[in-house]
Every structure is written in C-alpha cells, then in structure tokens.
Amino acid sequence: xxxxxxxxxxxxxxxxxxxxxxxxxxxxxxxxxxxxxxxxxxxxxxxxxxxxxxxxxxxxxxxxxxxxxxxxxxxxxxxxxxxxxxxxxxxxxxxxxxxxxxxxxxxxxxxxxxxxxxxxxxxxxxxxxxxxxxxxxxxxxxxxxxxxxxxxxxxxxxxxxxxxxxxxxxxxxxxxxxxxxxxxxxxxxxxxxxxxxxxxxxxxxxxxxxxxxxxxxxxxxxxxxxxxxxxxxxxxxxxxxxxxxxxxxxxxxxxxxxxxxxxxxxxxxxxxxxxxxxxxxxxxxxxxxxxxxxxxxxxxxxxxxxxxxxxxxxxxxxxxxxxxxxxxxxxxxxxxxxxxx
Amino acid sequence: xxxxxxxxxxxxxxxxxxxxxxxxxxxxxxxxxxxxxxxxxxxxxxxxxxxxxxxxxxxxxxxxxxxxxxxxxxxxxxxxxxxxxxxxxxxxxxxxxxxxxxxxxxxxxxxxxxxxxxxxxxxxxxxxxxxxxxxxxxxxxxxxxxxxxxxxxxxxxxxxxxxxxxxxxxxxxxxxxxxxxxxxxxxxxxxxxxxxxxxxxxxxxxxxxxxxxxxxxxxxxxxxxxxxxxxxxxxxxxxxxxxxxxxxxxxxxxxxxxxxxxxxxxxxxxxxxxxxxxxxxxxxxxxxxxxxxxxxxxxxxxxxxxxxxxxxxxxxxxxxxxxxxxxxxxxxxxxxxxxxx
DNA sequence: TCTGGCACTCGGCGAGGGGGAGTGCCAGGG
DNA sequence: CCCTGGCACTCCCCCTCGCCGAGTGCCAGA
Numbered sequence: 156x157x158x159x160x161x162x163x164x165x166x167x168x169x170x171x172x173x174x175x176x177x178x179x180x181x182x183x184x185x186x187x188x189x190x191x192x193x194x195x196x197x198x199x200x201x202x203x204x205x206x207x208x209x210x211x212x213x214x215x216x217x218x219x220x221x222x223x224x225x226x227x228x229x230x231x232x233x234x235x236x237x238x239x240x241x242x243x244x245x246x247x248x249x250x251x252x253x254x255x256x257x258x259x260x261x262x263x264x265x266x267x268x269x270x271x272x273x274x275x276x277x278x279x280x281x282x283x284x285x286x287x288x289x290x291x292x293x294x295x296x297x298x299x300x301x302x303x304x305x306x307x308x309x310x311x312x313x314x315x316x317x318x319x320x321x322x323x324x325x326x327x328x329x330x331x332x333x334x335x336x337x338x339x340x341x342x343x344x345x346x347x348x349x350x351x352x353x354x355x356x357x358x359x360x361x362x363x364x365x366x367x368x369x370x371x372x373x374x375x376x377x378x379x380x381x382x383x384x385x386x387x388x389x390x391x392x393x394x395x396x397x398x399x400x401x402x403x404x405x406x407x408x409x410x411x412x413x414x415x416x417x418x419x420x421x422x423x424x425x426x427x428x429x430x431x432x433x434x435x436x437x438x439x440x441x442x443x444x445x446x447x448x449x450x451x452x453x454x455x456x457x458x459x460x461x462x463x464x465x466x467x468x469x470x471x472x473x474x475x476x477x478x479x480x481x482x483x484x485x486x487x488x489x490x491x492x493x494x495x496x
Numbered sequence: 497x498x499x500x501x502x503x504x505x506x507x508x509x510x511x512x513x514x515x516x517x518x519x520x521x522x523x524x525x526x527x528x529x530x531x532x533x534x535x536x537x538x539x540x541x542x543x544x545x546x547x548x549x550x551x552x553x554x555x556x557x558x559x560x561x562x563x564x565x566x567x568x569x570x571x572x573x574x575x576x577x578x579x580x581x582x583x584x585x586x587x588x589x590x591x592x593x594x595x596x597x598x599x600x601x602x603x604x605x606x607x608x609x610x611x612x613x614x615x616x617x618x619x620x621x622x623x624x625x626x627x628x629x630x631x632x633x634x635x636x637x638x639x640x641x642x643x644x645x646x647x648x649x650x651x652x653x654x655x656x657x658x659x660x661x662x663x664x665x666x667x668x669x670x671x672x673x674x675x676x677x678x679x680x681x682x683x684x685x686x687x688x689x690x691x692x693x694x695x696x697x698x699x700x701x702x703x704x705x706x707x708x709x710x711x712x713x714x715x716x717x718x719x720x721x722x723x724x725x726x727x728x729x730x731x732x733x734x735x736x737x738x739x740x741x742x743x744x745x746x747x748x749x750x751x752x753x754x755x756x757x758x759x760x761x762x763x764x765x766x767x768x769x770x771x772x773x774x775x776x777x778x779x780x781x782x783x784x785x786x787x788x789x790x791x792x793x794x795x796x797x798x799x800x801x802x803x804x805x806x807x808x809x810x811x812x813x814x815x816x817x818x819x820x821x822x823x824x825x826x827x828x829x830x831x832x833x834x835x836x837x
Numbered sequence: 838t839c840t841g842g843c844a845c846t847c848g849g850c851g852a853g854g855g856g857g858a859g860t861g862c863c864a865g866g867g
Numbered sequence: 868c869c870c871t872g873g874c875a876c877t878c879c880c881c882c883t884c885g886c887c888g889a890g891t892g893c894c895a896g897a
Contacts, residue, residue, distance in 0.1 A: 180859050193871050198860070216860050216877045256655060258725070290635050292645070304633070304645060304653070312645070312655050315597065384599070390731055391749035408732035521890050534840055539891070557846045557891050 157207070163190060164200045165209055166233045169221050173474055178218030223434035223471060226446070230431050230475050237476040239484045243271070247488050254492065257281070257310035261386050264465065264489050269389025271481040274469035275407075277417055280384045281309035281453060281462045281493065283377060288339045288347065293332045293369070298322040303372055307344075309453060309462060309493050317372050319365040327362050331369065344377055383463070385414050392469070406441030411468070416442075421449050421464040429479045434471045446471045448478050452486035453493045465489070502541045504531060506550055507574045509542075510562050514815055519559030564775035564812060567787070571772050571816050578817040580825045584612070588829050595833065598622070598651035602727050605806065605830050610730025612822040615810035616752065620762055621725045622650035622794060622803045622834065624718060629680045629688065634673045634710070639663040644713055648685075650794065650803060650834050658713050660706040668703050672710065685718055724804070726755050733810070747782030752809070757783075762790050762805040770820045775812045787812045789819050793827035794834045806830070 157165075167188045171179040181194040181201060190197065201219055204210045209225035212218070221229065239247075250267055254260040261278050268276035286307040294302040299319040306312050334357075338350045351373070355366045390411065393404045410416050416439050424430035432447045447468050451461020465486055467478060508529045512520040522535040522542060531538065542560055545551045550566035553559070562570065580588075591608055595601040602619050609617035627648040635643040640660040647653050675698075679691045692714070696707045731752065734745045751757050757780050765771035773788045788809050792802020806827055808819060 178859090182859075194859095195871055195873090196869085199870085202861080212860085214877095214879065216858080217879070218859065289637065290643070292633055292635060294631050294633060294647075296630070302631070302647065304647075306635070306643065306645075306655070310655075310657075312653050313597070314647070314651075314653050388753060391746055391753060394746035394749065405732055405735035408735065412729060412732060519890090523890075535890095536841070537839055540839090543892080553891090555846095555848065557889080558848070559890065 157203070160190070160192070161200045161204060162228075162233060163188075164197055165204055165221070165225060166229060168201075168204075168210060168219055169225065169229045169233070172220055173472055176472065178213055178220050180218040183218070220472075223436065226433045226471055226475070227436075230433070234476045234479075236429065236483060237480040239480055243481075244484065244488075247271075247485060251488055251492050257312075260310070260489065260492055262388075264485060265386045265388035268465065268467060268481065268485050269392060271485065272389075272467045272469070272478050273395065274389060274392050274467040274473065274478065275387065275411065276389045276465070276467050277411075277421070277449075278386050278465040279418070279421055279463040280386070281307065281311055282383055283307065283311070283313070283344045285343070285345070285462050286311065287341055287343050291332070291335050291339060291373070293328055293335075295323070295325060295328055301328065301369065303369065303376070305373070305376060313376055315372050315376055317369055319368055321361070321365055323362065323365045327358070327365075331358070331362075331366055347377060348374055383418055385417055387411055387417075389467075403444050407445055407468070410439055410441035417468075420447050421466060424449060424451070424464065427451065427461070429483050430466075431475065431479065442468070444471055445469060446473055446475075448473075448475070448482050450482050450486045453490045462493070501531065501533070502545060503569075503574060504529075505538060505541045506545055506562070506566060507570060509545075509551060509560055510566065510570045510574070513561050514813055517813065519554055519561050521559040524559070561813075564777065567774045567812055567816070568777075571774070575817045575820075577770065577824060578821040580821055585825060585829075588612075588826060592829055592833050598653075601651075601830065601833055603729075605826060606727045606729035609806065609808060609822065609826050610733060612826065613808045613810070613819050614730075614736065615733050615808040615814065615819065616728065616730045616748075617806070617808050618752075618758055618762070618790075619727050619806040620759070620804040621727070622648065622652055623724055624648065624652070624654070624685045626684070626686070626803050627652065628682055628684050632673070632676050632680060632714070634669055634676075636664070636666060636669055642669065642710065644710065644717070646714070646717060654717055656713050656717055658710055660709055662702070662706055664703065664706045668699070668706075672699070672703075672707055688718060689715055724759055726758055728752055728758075730808075744785055748786055748809070751780055751782035758809075761788050762807060765790060765792070765805065768792065768802070770824050771807075772816065772820065783809070785812055786810060787814055787816075789814075789816070789823050791823050791827045794831045803834070 164184065167184050167190070168179050171184065171187060181197040184190070184197055185192070185194050201210065205212070205219065208222060209228060210219040211222050213220060247267060251260065251263055254263050261280060264278045265276045268278070286309050288305070289308045290306040292304040292306070294304065296302055299322045301317045301319060301323065302314055303317055304312060304314045334354060335351065338354070339347050342350060351370055354370060355363050358366050390408065393407060420432065420437060429448060429450045434446060435443050437443065437445070437447060445468055447466055449464050449466025451464050453462035466482055469478070505525065508525055508531070509520050512525065512528060522538040525531070525538055526533070526535050542551065546553070546560065549563055550569060551560040552563050554561060588608060592601065592604055595604050602621060605619045606617045609619070627650050629646070630649050631647040633645040633647070635645065637643055640663045642658045642660060642664065643655055644658055645653060645655045675695060676692065679695070680688050683691060692711055695711060696704050699707050731749065734748060761773065761778060770789060770791045775787060776784050778784065778786070778788060786809055788807055790805050790807025792805050794803035807823055810819070
C-alpha cells in the first residue's frame, strides 16, 4: 500500500497539474506544497507512484502528469466535494427560478452549469418512464382525427396525431378521456401499459377499434420517448484547452452530437450521488481524454430514484472537487424547481 | 466595369480557393482552367481585381484569396445555385418523412442539413406569431390551478401553469374553453390579442378575475415565445478547417450559443429566396470570417410568408452554389412535411 | 493588348545549437 | 531504514540561420 506521504504527493501533483496544465516536477512540488521533505525524496515517491501506474511522464526527463488511474484514486480517496459559496447558491436559485416552462428550466440549467464549471454541460429532459402522469388529454380535431396530449408531473408535454379507423363521437371521446385519466393520473408511466390493457373491452363494439388505436398510440409514445432527449451547452469551453488539444476537440464534438452515446454515459450511473467517469473508463473512442461528471436530479427528495440526469463533460485534467460540487448543487436546485411547478 | 475575362478569373480563384484552401497563384490558375491566356496576363487581371478590392494577398508574394467583396460578387453574379441530384432528394425525403413529431422534424432537419453541407446547421422552430391556432386547451388540475395548452398548426405545443385568484368551476372552464376556441381557432397568433380583448366581460363577475388571469397568461405566452427557439447541429464540422482556424472556432461557438445573435441573423432576410451573408456583412464580431446561408421554410406554398428560417453557418470560404442548393432543397421538403402533418 | 523574361520578396522548412528543467543514482548522515 | 544533497545525463523547447520555391511586378517586344 502507498504511504500517507505518497498519497499526499499524488494529490499535490493532481492539484498542480490541474492548475498549471503543465507536467509537474519534484522541485516545483516542494516549493508550492510544504511536504516537509526534499525534492530528492519526492522523486523517489514519484518513481514509486509511476511504478504503480498513477502518474506518467510525457517524455523522458519531463515532469509527471496523472494517469486516469491516478485521477481515479484522487477522486475516490483524496478529494472532497467542494461546496459552493453562499453567493453562488443564491445566484443559482435566482437564475433558475425565473424559468417559465420545462424547456426554459432545462435551457437555463444548461447555461448555468456551463458557466459555473466552464465546461460542456449536458442536461437530460425528465424521463417519461420514471415520471408520473399528470393528465391525458384527447382533442377532437375532426370526426376521425384526434390529438393525444400527455402531460407529466415534471411539466413535460408530448403530443401525437391519431387517425381513427372510424368516426368517433364527442361523447365517446369524453368517456374515454375520463376513464383513461381516472386510471392513469398520478401513476408512473412504466405502469400505464398494465393499467389500460383491458380498457377497450368496456366500450361498445363500434368504438372499440378507435379506442384500441388511441391506446396503441399512447403506448407507442411511451416507448418512443423512453429514448430520451438532451440539451447541450457550453461547447465553446472546449476551446479553453485547445493549445494542446487541437485535434481532440473534434471527436468530442462528434460524440456530443451522438446523443445515444451521451445517454448511455449518463444512464450508467445506478447508485445515487455524483458519478465520475474518467478518460478510458468512458467506453467511447472520442471521449478517452475527457471525464464525465454526472448526477441524477429530481428525485423528489425521498423516493430516491432520479427522474433524469445532468452533468458536464471536460478534459480529464479538470477541477474534480469544484465540478462535482457545482453539478451536485445545480441538480439539487433543479429538483426543487421541478417539484414546485 | 470589369471585363468578362477578369470576372472569369475571379470565379476561377474562388473555385480553386474553396477547393484547395490555399492561396491561388497565376500559374496554377492557367493550368487548372483553360482561360486561353498566359500567367502574366492573369497577373495583370489579378492586380486589377486586387485594386478593386475583390481579392487580396495574405502576405506579399503569396497567392490571392477572395475578399468578402469578392465572394459577394461571386454569389451575386457568377454562381448558379446547384440543384441536388435525384438520389440526394430522395434521401432527404426518406429521412424527413420518418419524423414522429415537431421536435423530431426539427432534429432530423438539423442533422440532415449538417451532413449535406458539412457545415453547422441551424433550424428555427416554427414561429408562433406567424402560425395559426389549432386548439387551445384548458385543464383543471386543482380548483384554483389551470394548465393552458396551446397547439399550433405546425404541431408546436406550448403549455403554462396558471394559479387562479379564485376557484373556478368545471362548467365555467368548459365555457371559457369553448368560447376561446371558437374565437381563435384557425386565426393567426398575431391576431389573438385583438380577438380575445373583450372576452372577460361576458362572464359573471365572480369568474371575471380568473378569466382575465387566463387571458393574460395566454397573451404573455404569445409574447414570450415570439422570442423563438433554435436547434443547432454539426458543430463538429467547424473543426474541418482547424488547421488555419484554431482560434476562430471559439468565437463562432460562442456566437452559436447566443441564440439571440443567430435569431437576428436569420431574421434579417425579408425577401423570399436564399439569403447569403458574407463575413463582415454579419455585424457580429465572432462571425466575421463566417458566412450564413439561410432561407425561410413552411411558406405553405402560396401565402408567401415563411413560418420560420433555417440555414447553415460556415467559413466564408465555402461552396456557395452547393450550400445554397442544399439549403433551398431541405427547406422545401421540410415545408412539405409540415404542411402534411 | 498579350507574352515571355527577369529580378525580387517572403513564407515555410529543416538543421544546428544553447539553455533549462527534470530525472536517476549514489554516497553519506540521522 | 529512510531521507538528503550532489552530480551527471537526457531530452524538449526555442531561437536562429539559410536555403528553396512559389509567386509577384515590371518591362520590353511581338
């Protein structure tokens, strides 16, 4: 096992490298941190850390930089999440509370996160499957044309046009609407299929086909929209580290446009709390030199299961404590805003 | 006025520079285009073109590159919009026709445009003010809580929560819903304020406050959402020209995130047809080395006024004929899709 | 008006050469 | 046994220099 001091050396290397963006040498380390030992001793420690794979030298006789494994150890054992200042928290709350609808909440969250962390921000729209139904509305646009509107407790709205196999009376529609709502309002989307399975049977034969059509569109919507949507912002921050990343930025941008990739990344976190995936831990080629810091939000405080995820994407060389703090704080406030609305 | 041959030289310079991304010299020009004259003559023509400000040399004794003014002349007089191939058109139609809702249409359009032009694509959501009302829905979520849902003929849906000053009966709500719809369905959003101005008066005094609240939220929604939304894609294409644009990409990304800037750019085109803004013609600092090619879509075929804009942002050194053709074609097909739904 | 020739100008590129930061190793001391 | 100071060594970075070549402007001649 690594001695206490060697861990301290690793922490110092990570901090300095994140700050200066340059490989850090033994002399500079002893000058900037009072480790109480000489550069020579630090050199020995560094050699040991390198043997263990926590740090590496870009070229012989240059300073050391942390490896992915080194960052992992740093994040797991050496770093505390840095809480935000009171001023920052007030700013977050003010900024988010001005939102008028769900799109606005998500949009503001993205901008906020990007600005706070100076990194690329990603916010997933509240998921349908983990949301509950607030209301189902059916609007008759023509005798055989109905619009289905689905409203979630997180304020998300989905709508679909339905062409009915046969004309449908206003009364029947009202009936269907009432029965549908009485069954599903307040329930989770995942439970809806089970809850409406036998609904068509209770209608007169003439209407049964149409009811069936409506129900199938409803279920289809649930399935389709399980494939979630994302909002991304702050891509300009990628250029902050362009002096040594002129070529890396392209695959990152490409990965960001592939929403599937991002959704998988965000979705991987199962346990609550901030998740950090570092460099090669992201099994996507374009993201091997970036880290993803993400967390669930909108857990409603007690049920525990998050309604969606948000996070940031940045170079592996990032300020983990600060970023984790910002991500966690923003998630908390967004959860509050959604719960209120 | 410039002679025919000098225009031809300018055209050749633009084409070569767009193709090679390198300053083009007199010798290379005569080799790649059969102008029928010697390099020396071309040099004289180039000197003249430079005097007029159509081309410039990056450094003394290097080749020439077109200036913004040169591109402008090229676009206005020398280039024809390049129509797409049949295969491309079929691909567009196939790709767009699979969309399930408005978000999907816009999302697919962005991806399509980005891929087709290999540039950054921008698509504006159909504007509310220029759309017509398909339906207004009022949902009672609690005695004094109502949700307003606004549905446009382009499939866009906006919703707002309303806290009423007093409880509101189901009957009154149904009444309001019916009257509201009978007045505004099929009308343009811009006309709505006038159409509902006196609606509150016809209600009993008890309900008047609530009706007024609902109406004011409705009008507010119209105003707020006049500030339109955008979807952006293909930012990875910015890195295609990173070998000489490592620093320029940042302000471009920043400008793209400032939706206000983009909306103003798109909004500037008044006359129908493809609009091209070249370099410094965009009065925004970050976009002085980019061009914007945009066009309205969803004009409904005959009314003429477009429902929104779409376009691409790329380096001034872009393939204008091809880009203009792609933008125009995509706009046409999106218009069709929206008209059908 | 066009053409070929000629001298000139620079930018790009590769070679060469300090300077400096950092390392590994070793012998000596607490 | 661990830490320390010293020392020789290794490369990377950066600056300079000089060459090469593409491209230009000008001029005299067809």
